[in-house]
Amino acid sequence: MDKKILLDVQNLKVEYALKGKKKVSAVSDVSLNVYENEILALVGESGCGKSTLGKAMIRLVPPVSGQLYFKGVRIDDLDTKAFMPYRRQMQMIFQDPYACLDPRMSVRDIVAEPLDTYKICESKEATTQRVTELLEAVGLKEDHLYRYAHQFSGGQRQRVGIARAIALNPAFIVCDEPVSALDVSVQNQILNLMKEIKEQYGLTYLFISHDLSVVRFIADRVCVMFLGKLCEIGDTELIYNDPQHPYTKFLLDAIPKADPTQRRASRLLLPGELPSPVDPPAGCRFHTRCPYATAECKNTEPKMKQVKGRMVACHMFD
Amino acid sequence: MKNTTLLVEHLSASFFTGRGEIKAVNDVSITVPRRSIIGIVGESGCGKSMTARSIMRLLKYPGKIVGGSIRLMGKELTALTDAEMANVRGEEISMIFQEPMTSLNPVMKVGKQVQEAILLHRKITKKEAKEEVLRMFREVGISEPEKRYNCYPHELSGGLRQRIMIAMAMICRPKLLIADEPTTALDVTVEAQILELMKGLRDTVDTSIVLISHNLGVIAEVCDYVYVMYAGQIVEQADTFTLFEDPRHPYTKGLMASVKSLEDKNTVLETIHGTVPNLLELPEGCAFSPRCGEVCENCRQAQSLIEVAPNHLVRCYASKEVQHG
Amino acid sequence: MEKKIKNTVEDGHGFRSVCYRLWKENKVAVFCALLIVIFALAAICAPLLTPYGYDEIVTDTYRLSQPSLAHPLGTDEVGRDVFTRLLYGARISLMVGIVPTIISMIVGALLGIIAGFVGGKADAVIMRLADIMLAFPSMLLAMVIMYTLGDGIINIFLALALVNWASVARIVRAETLKLKETEYVEAARSIGVSKWKIMMRHILPNCIPSLIVLFTLNIPSAILSESALGFLGLGIEKPMASWGLMVNTGRQYLYTNPWLSLAPSAAIMLVVLAFNFLGDGLRDVLDPHLKNQ
Numbered sequence: 001m002d003k004k005i006l007l008d009v010q011n012l013k014v015e016y017a018l019k020g021k022k023k024v025s026a027v028s029d030v031s032l033n034v035y036e037n038e039i040l041a042l043v044g045e046s047g048c049g050k051s052t053l054g055k056a057m058i059r060l061v062p063p064v065s066g067q068l069y070f071k072g073v074r075i076d077d078l079d080t081k082a083f084m085p086y087r088r089q090m091q092m093i094f095q096d097p098y099a100c101l102d103p104r105m106s107v108r109d110i111v112a113e114p115l116d117t118y119k120i121c122e123s124k125e126a127t128t129q130r131v132t133e134l135l136e137a138v139g140l141k142e143d144h145l146y147r148y149a150h151q152f153s154g155g156q157r158q159r160v161g162i163a164r165a166i167a168l169n170p171a172f173i174v175c176d177e178p179v180s181a182l183d184v185s186v187q188n189q190i191l192n193l194m195k196e197i198k199e200q201y202g203l204t205y206l207f208i209s210h211d212l213s214v215v216r217f218i219a220d221r222v223c224v225m226f227l228g229k230l231c232e233i234g235d236t237e238l239i240y241n242d243p244q245h246p247y248t249k250f251l252l253d254a255i256p257k258a259d260p261t262q263r264r265a266s267r268l269l270l271p272g273e274l275p276s277p278v279d280p281p282a283g284c285r286f287h288t289r290c291p292y293a294t295a296e297c298k299n300t301e302p303k304m305k306q307v308k309g310r311m312v313a314c315h316m317f318d
Numbered sequence: 319m320k321n322t323t324l325l326v327e328h329l330s331a332s333f334f335t336g337r338g339e340i341k342a343v344n345d346v347s348i349t350v351p352r353r354s355i356i357g358i359v360g361e362s363g364c365g366k367s368m369t370a371r372s373i374m375r376l377l378k379y380p381g382k383i384v385g386g387s388i389r390l391m392g393k394e395l396t397a398l399t400d401a402e403m404a405n406v407r408g409e410e411i412s413m414i415f416q417e418p419m420t421s422l423n424p425v426m427k428v429g430k431q432v433q434e435a436i437l438l439h440r441k442i443t444k445k446e447a448k449e450e451v452l453r454m455f456r457e458v459g460i461s462e463p464e465k466r467y468n469c470y471p472h473e474l475s476g477g478l479r480q481r482i483m484i485a486m487a488m489i490c491r492p493k494l495l496i497a498d499e500p501t502t503a504l505d506v507t508v509e510a511q512i513l514e515l516m517k518g519l520r521d522t523v524d525t526s527i528v529l530i531s532h533n534l535g536v537i538a539e540v541c542d543y544v545y546v547m548y549a550g551q552i553v554e555q556a557d558t559f560t561l562f563e564d565p566r567h568p569y570t571k572g573l574m575a576s577v578k579s580l581e582d583k584n585t586v587l588e589t590i591h592g593t594v595p596n597l598l599e600l601p602e603g604c605a606f607s608p609r610c611g612e613v614c615e616n617c618r619q620a621q622s623l624i625e626v627a628p629n630h631l632v633r634c635y636a637s638k639e640v641q642h643g
Numbered sequence: 644m645e646k647k648i649k650n651t652v653e654d655g656h657g658f659r660s661v662c663y664r665l666w667k668e669n670k671v672a673v674f675c676a677l678l679i680v681i682f683a684l685a686a687i688c689a690p691l692l693t694p695y696g697y698d699e700i701v702t703d704t705y706r707l708s709q710p711s712l713a714h715p716l717g718t719d720e721v722g723r724d725v726f727t728r729l730l731y732g733a734r735i736s737l738m739v740g741i742v743p744t745i746i747s748m749i750v751g752a753l754l755g756i757i758a759g760f761v762g763g764k765a766d767a768v769i770m771r772l773a774d775i776m777l778a779f780p781s782m783l784l785a786m787v788i789m790y791t792l793g794d795g796i797i798n799i800f801l802a803l804a805l806v807n808w809a810s811v812a813r814i815v816r817a818e819t820l821k822l823k824e825t826e827y828v829e830a831a832r833s834i835g836v837s838k839w840k841i842m843m844r845h846i847l848p849n850c851i852p853s854l855i856v857l858f859t860l861n862i863p864s865a866i867l868s869e870s871a872l873g874f875l876g877l878g879i880e881k882p883m884a885s886w887g888l889m890v891n892t893g894r895q896y897l898y899t900n901p902w903l904s905l906a907p908s909a910a911i912m913l914v915v916l917a918f919n920f921l922g923d924g925l926r927d928v929l930d931p932h933l934k935n936q
Contacts (some may be wrong), residue, residue: 044477087835088695100826104848113844153593161892164830184532184576185590187380192587210505213535213578217587221469240580248369254510256535258577263539269514270507272461273475 005072006172006204007057012066014049016057026052029066031304034075034172038200039205041219041236043212047122047277049228054174054208058090058161059083086117091165095177096158101149107160108145109265111135114167134163136162137200138195155186162194163227166201181216191218212255216240222250227277227285234310244312246290284315292316323493323526324373324411326351329367329386331372340367340597342381344550348492348528355520355527357541357558359534359573359598361616363594366530368468370496374413376404381506404418412487413611416499418479422471429467431454432486450495452483457522459515460636477508484515488523495519501536513540526539534577537563543629546570549595549605556630566626566637604634660922664928675917682914688735693862695724697731707900716902720892728884729906735796735910739869740862740918743803745880748858750804751811751848756842758812759819769812776809785868789877799878803865818850848890852926863915864899870911886911 014027022245026049033056036038042050055061057068059076066074073085091114093099111131114120121127132142138159149157158178165173178194181188195218198205204263207235209215215222216236223233224245232245243249250270257263272289275281281288287297331343350356358366369373371377373388383426389396390411395403407413417422423431433444442450448467448583458481471479480500481508487495499515517540520527522563531537537544537558546554546569554567557625565571575588592609595601601608605618616635623631624638654850666673673885677771695701700722702708758769776784788802822828822845831841868888871877879885886907893904 014322042384044342045507058833087833088834091418092830092833094826094830096826100830102827102831102845102849104851105844111837117834117836117840156594161830164834166349168834183594184534185361187580188576188587192589201713210826212506213580216580217578217584237583238382252580253676254506255580256509256533256536256539257580258538258574260562261569267510267514269511272480273478 006036006065006070006243007032008069009033009036009057010057010069010074012053012068012116013064014052014061015064018278022278024042024278025228025280026282027056027063028104030228030230030282030284032223033234034206035206035221036171037204038054038220039195039207039218039307040311041207041209041215041222043209043215043222044225045210045251045274047227047274048225049277050208050225051176054206055092055131055227057206058092058172059087060176078205088168089171089172089173091168091170091289093161093173093175093178094156096181097154097161098181100161101157106148107131107140107152110149110160111163111167114164118168120168132161132189135160136165137197138163140165140271150251153186154182155190158182158190159193162190162197166203168195169201170203171208172204174208176208177210179209180209180211187214194218224251227275227280229285230304230311230313231286232310232312237310238310240310244307244310244317245314246316247286284313322349323352323354323391324348324528325387325389326369326373327387327389328386328429329369329372330384331349331368331377331381332384334380334382334490338528338598341550341600342597343372344554346547346550347385348388348545348552350526351543352526353520353541353594355516355529357537357539357544358528358530358547359537359544360547361532361594363597364547366547368546369552370413370528370530373496374411374624375400376407376413380551381600386548388582405439408487408492409437410492411489411494411496412492413496413498414480414487414500416502417479418476418503419471420482421477421483426470428469428471428482429469432482432489435486436489439463443543449491450487452490458485458488458519459511460485474503474594475508480504480508480512481515484512484519486592488519488525491523492525494528495525496530498530499532500529502531502533509536516540535574546573547548549600550597551633552631553607553621556627556633560627560630564630566630566632567606567634568612569606570638572609661925661928664828665924666841668928669924670774672921674918675924678917682733682910682917686737689727689734691725693727693730694850695727697723697728697884698725699727710902711899716906717812717900719889719903720896725889725903725906727890728821729886729910732884732889732907733910735883735919736866736869736887737836737906737914738796739799739803739885740866740914743800744807744858744861744865746804747807747861747863748811748854750810752815752847753855755812755815756819756846756850759816760823760842760846768817770816773809773812776806776811782868782871783807784874784876786875789872794880795879795880799869799872800905801809801870803868806868807839807865811854811861814853814857815847815850818853819846822846852929855922855929859918863911865872866911866915882930 008029012027012030013025016024016026018024041205042054044050052061056063063076067074070086075083091110104192108128108131109135112127115127115130121130135144140156140159179190182190191214197203207215207218219236221234224231224237224241224247226247232239232248239248240252243252250268253268270289275288283299284297287293290297296315302315304311304313305317307317326346326348329343329346333342346357346369347581358369360366372383377383383396395406398406408557420503422428429451433447436447437452452463452467455466459476460466460481501512504512513536516527519525529541541558543557544555545552546567548569554570565574576590578587590609593604603618604621607613621633621635626632626637653782682712693713701724702718702722704721706718707722708714714724714726716721716729754769758766761814785802785806786806802926828841828845869885870890873885873888889907890904896903914921
């Protein structure tokens with residue numbers, strides 16, 4: 001294994017203050033590595049902290065504690081100015097193609113914004129030239145340059161978002177649910193494009209999604225999250241074919257299959273409701289819903305350990 | 319006829335805007351047999367939600383039903399006055415929406431909201447109504463119903479809110495429930511719970527369900543019969559097993575091919591070329607022709623639904639030949 | 644190529660394309676704009692349109708004469724031509740309407756954006772200041788300022804601007820807080836765009852629809868405030884004319900010489916309505932979300 005670590009996240013913790021003195025810990029004590037040139041998917045249900053973790057990894061959200069190392073350099077304690085060269089290398093693609101583009105800017109200005117910020121091109125003409133190249137790379141045309149976001153369909157807007165993200169030749173892109181707002185047929189176009197672009201530009205993605213079938217297609221490795229904690233990390237094949245953590249099993253089993261012959265008389269249904277992140281359960285956070293929970297699960301938090309070629313945090317494997 | 323809950327025939331509904339008439343629902347016929355779950359599948363803007371709203375007669379201005387008939391248990395809904403229709407809604411036919419948060423009043427206890435729904439249609443005391451609400455809560459799988467009765471919508475999770483919405487829709491035991499993308503805003507594990515619940519309700523309450531979704535997985539999981547819509551028209555209809563096994567319309571085939579497999583890893587995903595058309599600028603003839611890979615001269619003409627097998631109708635000229643070939 | 648040009652005319656934010664769309668979508672607004680231009684031109688060209696001066700006593704026999712050919716709106720209690728004073732009054736009233744409003748909009752928008760975007764201490768300081776401003780009855784505040792500074796048009800500008808900035812700042816701050824959470828602002832942050840640039844490029848332009856509405860609402864209120872001040876004997880130096888002043892002095896002769904106050908009232912009403920309609924029209928054209936539907 002000669003995979004090089006691109007981003008090393010250690011004991012990251014992010015909290016949001018609520019009214020009063022309450023705090024929600026959106027991400028609690030997460031450590032993980034992102035390797036160069038891979039697509040790492042972050043999956044979990046809404047409210048599990050996956051978006052916050054993704055944003056904290058590129059310093060869009062300030063962490064309470066923990067360290068970030070980008071290509072071996074510690075970046076979480078740099079000030080804004082010292083961080084700028086790293087900011088360039090970490091970009092983001094957003095979920096909502098309708099909200100992620102400024103409605104008052106033309107496509108040219110939107111894609112030119114990163115180029116202008118770092119003064120990449122010498123003249124306005126050169127910038128426009130570069131923007132045109134970027135648009136062509138994502139499958140848009142030159143006549144789209146001076147249009148506004150509202151004149152595009154959802155898929156085209158997401159293409160503009162991708163063009164903006166790759167404008168600075170970044171090394172790492174956090175993709176926050178990039179296709180969940182799109183129609184199925186368009187979803188596939190964008191996913192194909194993202195994979196293509198990744199190869200072409202030698203990118204690394206952190207792909208945040210709640211849609212496990214999308215993740216199956218795009219990801220090399222999967223990281224399953226529940227209520228601010230990681231449950232299981234490993235190669236996509238391993239996890240989909242043989243999930244180990246009970247939560248992963250439930251998650252995979254819950255996906256409706258587009259094949260009526262695979263209907264089952266009864267399904268494995270996850271009991272209960274998601275616990276509140278303000279007051280997470282002690283011990284393993286999944287124990288209130290886990291059918292295999294024991295006394296130990298209620299008291300001590302499970303640690304990540306190697307199980308069948310991947311990392312799992314569950315007491316079943318102690 | 320006795321076993322048909324809803325019979326929609328040649329329903330058309332349009333939006334009259336400054337830029338012209340938008341035919342959101344174009345000659346749609348749907349049959350919902352008793353105790354069945356019917357699916358309507360399609361992408362955004364295909365008219366599936368508009369069909370549902372037309373059946374409920376809840377089209378917003380400038381939308382209008384321009385033709386066709388809607389019969390619920392033999393009663394013609396298009397002929398009713400607004401006041402009569404308001405009585406039918408909730409009592410005999412009800413609807414749940416995609417976003418359970420915006421469909422609930424944020425400053426009213428959820429129990430009271432459901433109670434209000436039953437008091438509107440039944441002459442019973444408040445105490446009886448409350449008991450009925452708690453019974454319904456239990457039936458839709460809400461744990462600790464007494465406690466939830468006094469909660470406000472924001473205190474509940476998305477899944478619970480959708481259960482409340484279902485309880486509200488089902489409280490008068492309607493003959494027909496229309497569910498417009500009921501699980502789209504929910505997580506997969508919750509989605510599975512809600513789908514199971516809907517299947518259960520069909521059997522226990524004797525309600526037929528029209529399930530609208532863009533998700534083929536959801537459709538395959540629960541529906542008995544499926545209508546595929548594209549640009550305001552039904553392009554294919556068949557029972558679920560037939561449709562998934564032998565899709566005939568190029569659009570249906572495209573949708574099926576777009577489904578991402580969970581078993582094996584594809585290197586490139588199948589796509590349908592282009593995007594959903596603008597209803598104001600529909601092409602001549604078959605609306606799908608600009609995106610279709612098998613387009614030919616005949617596609618310039620308007621297509622009609624052809625019966626390729628019993629109960630399997632396809633709006634494509636070419637589907638006839640496929641049958642023999 | 645032709646299509647490209649059409650696109651920019653129909654969807655751009657430049658002056659020409661805005662005018663084009665305004666004409667296509669809301670003709671009333673265009674007429675209102677024309678009306679405002681006519682008033683402004685009349686004010687500027689007043690000496691060409693009337694042979695008299697604004698403080699010239701044109702008749703010594705009948706001080707309060709009825710309308711006639713020589714004096715289309717009659718003469719006032721001192722014997723000055725009302726039409727002439729109406730034209731010169733437009734200078735003061737339009738200026739008093741527009742200049743302090745612009746000043747208060749600029750100051751209010753800047754402070755509001757900073758308060759909303761930077762937050763923390765800057766927010767607390769600016770907003771407490773605005774609260775204090777809003778807590779005072781605005782008329783009283785303007786009076787106090789006029790008393791201390793004395794009469795004069797510049798002082799009116801200052802007084803009215805000072806009274807109005809706080810409400811602008813509040814509204815812009817609220818808007819900023821909303822815009823700050825949008826994904827496109829987050830996208831700009833993820834690129835590394837500086838705070839100042841985000842405020843100027845993403846937040847301010849998206850506040851413009853609300854600013855335009857505010858602008859059209861504040862102009863009439865400034866015109867009316869000036870007339871109220873004039874009534875109290877504060878404001879412009881006499882014998883200069885302003886519409887508000889004319890309405891107030893004409894009040895006493897309402898039964899015998901209604902033109903005296905009705906003519907300036909009608910002028911105020913027309914200008915105020917014109918600004919309101921124009922504001923509505925502009926907001927619809929400039930707002931990309933509304934336009935889409």
